[in-house]
Amino acid sequence: PPEREDLRRLAPEDSCETLTMLTLRQEESICSNVLTELPAGLTLRVLEVPATDRQPRRRAKVQAGMWLGWITVQTSAYEPLVRRKLAEESFEITERMLGCSFRLLQVTQVRRGERFDSELVKELAPDAVVRLCELSADLPHRGRVIHALAEGWMSLATPHGQLRVKGPLLSSEVSAAGPAKVEGAAAGAEAAAAEAAAAEAAAAE
Structure with a gap:
């Protein structure tokens, strides 16, 4: 053949x-x-x-x-x-997605610092929605996120590169998640910027 x-x-x-x-x-x-x-x-x-x-x-x-x-x-x-x-x-989380919201696909640990051995803040359940604020310059797939119950660093993918999150989410998807799963409310300007970034990312895929 x-x-x-x-x-x-x-x-x-x-x-x-x-x-x-x-x-x-x-x-x-x-x-x-x-x-x-x-x-x-x-x-x-x-x-x-x-x-x-x-x-x-x-x-x-x-x-x-x-x-x-x-x-x-x-x-x-x-x-x-x-x-x-x-x-x-192909899909990759990049700096242009900062400010966007993502849904967790599995139980994920949020830690105080960027390193894997830093203090554990909280374990977030699947379907929790977080806002991505920063990407690590030194550790692959590490990002700083904000959630109503925790703020800190988490792994956005497994060591093999399999994504632990789904997104970016549009504002309608974030609202549908319900207040128990969504981060603390962002300012109107931040929300508008995040939605615009998510729409741009979706169009680029």
Whole structure:
């Protein structure tokens, strides 16, 4: 069978999604040290794809959250193990989303400081809505948030890069969450700015 076109065009800075559990290794060789196992459905950033003219592209260096390593992208029988994602499918929390609200997808710890070992402020339940105020310059996926019951730093994604939050939310979605799940009221100007940023982010996806 022919090599899949989307994998043949796989290139650095592309995003791809794992179709099955994959082993992340330290080097290109399949005999190198195992770093971790990547679950199916995980979005990866492609860093390097060895150039080849005659052989199908089988190995790629990727980033999965805080992990960097090599995976197999298709078997010797051309069976795909990942799929190349379209640009409109890729999503990343950036500074232009500061001031926007997000809904938690799982139980999440809010800590006093940016570091993971700082004082625990509170654990927020799934569906809680928080407002993103700041992104860490040093720790990937760490952000400072505000909620009615807590203010501090939380992880916006798992170490593998899987998002713990959904958003940005529009003001109507924030209102529908109810007062028990929403952060303290923001000033009118802040709310308008957050909604505009959310609309811009949604249009850019």
